[in-house]
Amino acid sequence: MTAKRETELLASVPERLFIGGEWRAASGSRTLKVYDPSNRGFVKQIADASPEDGKAALDAAVEAFPSWAATSARERAEVLRRTFDLLQERKEDFALLMTIEMGKPLAEARGEVAYGGEFLRWFSEEAVRVQGRYGANPEGTGRMIVSQHPVGPCYLITPWNFPLAMATRKIAPALAAGCTVVIKPAELTPLTTLSLVELLEQAGLPAGVVNVITTSTSGKVSEPIIRDPRLRKLSFTGSTPVGQRLLEQASQGVLRTSMELGGNAPFIVFNDADLDKTVDGAMMAKFRNIGQACTAANRFIVQRSVVDEFARRVTERVRGLKLGRGTDEGVTIGPLINQDAVDKTTALVDDAVGRGASVTIGGSARGGAGTFYEPTVLTEVRPGSEILREEIFGPVLAIVPFDNEDDAVRIANDTEYGLVSYVFTESLSRGQRMIERLETGMMGLNVGVVSNAAAPFGGWKMSGLGREGGAEGIHEYLQTKYTLTPNPF
Numbered sequence: 001m002t003a004k005r006e007t008e009l010l011a012s013v014p015e016r017l018f019i020g021g022e023w024r025a026a027s028g029s030r031t032l033k034v035y036d037p038s039n040r041g042f043v044k045q046i047a048d049a050s051p052e053d054g055k056a057a058l059d060a061a062v063e064a065f066p067s068w069a070a071t072s073a074r075e076r077a078e079v080l081r082r083t084f085d086l087l088q089e090r091k092e093d094f095a096l097l098m099t100i101e102m103g104k105p106l107a108e109a110r111g112e113v114a115y116g117g118e119f120l121r122w123f124s125e126e127a128v129r130v131q132g133r134y135g136a137n138p139e140g141t142g143r144m145i146v147s148q149h150p151v152g153p154c155y156l157i158t159p160w161n162f163p164l165a166m167a168t169r170k171i172a173p174a175l176a177a178g179c180t181v182v183i184k185p186a187e188l189t190p191l192t193t194l195s196l197v198e199l200l201e202q203a204g205l206p207a208g209v210v211n212v213i214t215t216s217t218s219g220k221v222s223e224p225i226i227r228d229p230r231l232r233k234l235s236f237t238g239s240t241p242v243g244q245r246l247l248e249q250a251s252q253g254v255l256r257t258s259m260e261l262g263g264n265a266p267f268i269v270f271n272d273a274d275l276d277k278t279v280d281g282a283m284m285a286k287f288r289n290i291g292q293a294c295t296a297a298n299r300f301i302v303q304r305s306v307v308d309e310f311a312r313r314v315t316e317r318v319r320g321l322k323l324g325r326g327t328d329e330g331v332t333i334g335p336l337i338n339q340d341a342v343d344k345t346t347a348l349v350d351d352a353v354g355r356g357a358s359v360t361i362g363g364s365a366r367g368g369a370g371t372f373y374e375p376t377v378l379t380e381v382r383p384g385s386e387i388l389r390e391e392i393f394g395p396v397l398a399i400v401p402f403d404n405e406d407d408a409v410r411i412a413n414d415t416e417y418g419l420v421s422y423v424f425t426e427s428l429s430r431g432q433r434m435i436e437r438l439e440t441g442m443m444g445l446n447v448g449v450v451s452n453a454a455a456p457f458g459g460w461k462m463s464g465l466g467r468e469g470g471a472e473g474i475h476e477y478l479q480t481k482y483t484l485t486p487n488p489f
């Protein structure tokens with residue numbers, strides 16, 4: 001990977017806000033800097049939006065809404081499809097950009113381009129399938145018509161861990177439904193969203209339909225937008241505490257909300273599991289994205305008779321992981337996003353070890369310029385350890401033994417979160433029981449990754465509200481109208 005290619009790519013990324021179809025500087029020409037977490041090197045300086053810029057972006061989305069809502073579904077579908085095609089042409093650029101600003105290994109970044117792109121294609125197909133209903137009322141005195149309508153201007157807030165997929169997962173269904181949007185990516189990883197919006201512009205998106213604000217003051221810029229009575233929908237992906245705060249703000253305008261929040265995924269291994277498949281699944285569920293995924297397995301709940309063998313095998317696999325900058329050959333684990341993430345991981349591991357857990361591999365941060373934490377395996381993690389309660393968001397595989405199925409279910413459900421669970425068993429009936437008993441919105445049964453554009457992604461309990469992807473995804477941006485007309489006869 002040449003430094004020249006990176007320099008050229010970064011020079012081509014837009015550095016201004018995109019509002020009303022124009023790339024413009026932030027008010028007061030304020031800027032923020034983006035850094036590479038693998039070496040903390042400076043990457044690029046971009047516009048830093050103020051609350052006035054946020055208002056201008058919402059003004060543009062409000063103005064563009066009536067005409068975008070009135071376009072045909074086919075027209076909207078084709079813009080999304082063209083954007084998908086353009087993304088395929090530029091897929092290597094997008095992968096490299098994500099590796100630079102976020103740190104994930106290049107192979108994983110390529111995977112995210114494929115996954116993130118699918119939302120553009122999927123919702124280009126769903127756009128033309130929004131249906132209503134027509135039928136007689138039970139009394140036979142009238143006809144009931146049920147129709148779907150775009151909810152209106154939307155505010156989309158995305159996190160840093162999947163810079164492309166979290167943006168396409170919101171923008172694509174919103175546009176397919178006929179909504180206009182303001183999107184605000186995380187300060188740490190804004191470049192991918194800016195480049196994505198450039199693709200939408202090239203695909204022929206009318207001015208004002210998508211507006212981007214990048215900012216170092218997300219709270220100050222977002223609150224007035226959320227409290228503005230013209231906004232009709234808030235879609236947020238991020239941490240549960242921030243989501244709760246935003247829900248309070250959204251309550252003022254009784255906004256439609258979608259909340260994709262934190263997780264604390266159990267990964268249950270029964271003693272009848274195929275251990276080869278299980279270890280493959282465990283490596284994916286834990287170390288993909290350097291453990292920084294809401295779907296990352298957080299607690300490995302393993303039946304006592306196979307716990308030593310499982311720990312031995314995952315430790316061996318972890319020994320084969322290679323830490324480094326995501327662009328370097330053979331690297332499988334990149335840096336954590338920043339020093340706070342390293343400090344949090346360190347504190348969780350130290351707490352678990354202090355309460356009696358053993359470290360079979362890893363167990364500390366790696367010094368140097370980048371924010372790296374060694375991939376780690378902990379065994380015999382004791383009840384009460386913080387690592388079992390908190391979302392780790394780092395490359396630490398924490399193992400808790402269990403004795404019987406009831407035990408496994410009790411431990412797995414003992415969390416306020418309910419995003420995803422993973423179960424490994426060769427017993428069909430046990431797998432079916434787990435579908436019924438685990439309190440999560442998604443489940444991987446003998447697989448370590450569940451995400452798919454065609455599936456309804458979302459959580460139970462404090463992991464969120466609403467679904468992204470699947471047939472459900474577009475309905476988050478539609479509102480229902482029921483009309484009664486008299487019996488025509």
Ligand code: NAP
Pocket residue numbers: 157158159160161162184185186187188215216218219220222223237238239240242243245246259260261262263293294295391419459463464
């Ligand atoms: P975060 O701190 O909650 O930030 C998420 C987004 O919210 C960022 O764009 C952030 O911008 C913005 N934000 C922060 N404070 C805000 C405020 N007061 N008002 C408006 N916006 C605000 O979460 P994160 O650390 O970036 O992401 C990790 C979390 O996301 C984890 O908990 C993970 O589980 C969750 N996540 C969930 C899913 C899912 O689908 N369920 C998917 C991916 C990630 P700034 O960073 O610029 O402040």
